[in-house]
Amino acid sequence: MDKDFTFEEIVKQNEKRIYYHIHKLQIRDPHNEFYVEGLYAMWLAYKNYQPDKGPLATYFNFTIRNRLIDLIRSKTREQKINEAYVQKETIEQLDGNRLTISSVPLRPSEGIEVADTEIWDEIKEILSTNQWKWVNYFIIQGLSQKEIAEKEGVSVDAVKSWSREAKKKLLASDLLTSSEGFSTK
Incomplete structure (x- = not known):
């Protein structure tokens, strides 16, 4: 390599290579993040170039393209992790009977009433102790699953x-299909 050229001169002569690869890989680069990565790749190629291995232009192309592809992969992986995190947080916020954002019950506390308390006794007989706890806390008292877990x-x-x-037991029973005990306002 001819050491008469500075890196700045090399960049001026080869800057279009970066833009070419950004365009060829169909990258949108509004913040010049990929351009900077291309410059860094060019600098690494300039620094590590060995003339006996081939032309400098070919080495620039190879290095720039591969660095840009690596950055795309990194960004894609990061985006998938972020999407998974957002999805997990959304599920946790909507978990149970409440919207965590506003702490307002999803179902109104009024509207469904049990006119006959014998139905609750029948439901209690069908369910195990823990299943009844869920019905009592979640349906009757309106607690979220997280609040029930903390309480228990x-x-x-x-x-x-x-x-x-x-839910399986209640759906299998005839209690939910006969709405005699339930009334709505």
């Missing part, structure tokens, strides 16, 4: 398990 000193997964089993 168990994990949220345990409360979810109570919920699944209680």
Whole structure:
């Protein structure tokens, strides 16, 4: 390599290579992040170039393209992690009977009433102790699954398990299909 050229001169002569690869890889670069990565790749290529391995232009192209592809992969991986985190947080916020954002129950506390308390006794007989706790806390008192877990000193997964089993038993019973005991305002 001819050491008569400074890196600044090399950049002026080869800057279009960066733009070419950004365009060829169909990258939108509003913040010049990929351009800077291309410059860094060019600097690394300039610094590590060995003339006996081939032309400098080919080495620039190879290095710039691969650095840009690596950055795309990194950004994609980061975006997937962020999306998974947002999805997890959304699920946690909507967990249970409340919207955590505003702490307002999803269902109104008025509207569904049990005219006959014998239905609750029948439901209690069908369910296990923990399943009844879920019905009592979640449906009657309007607590979230997280609040139930804290109150009972168990994990949220345990409360979810109570919920699944209680729903299965209630759906299998005839109590929910006959709406004699339930009335709406």
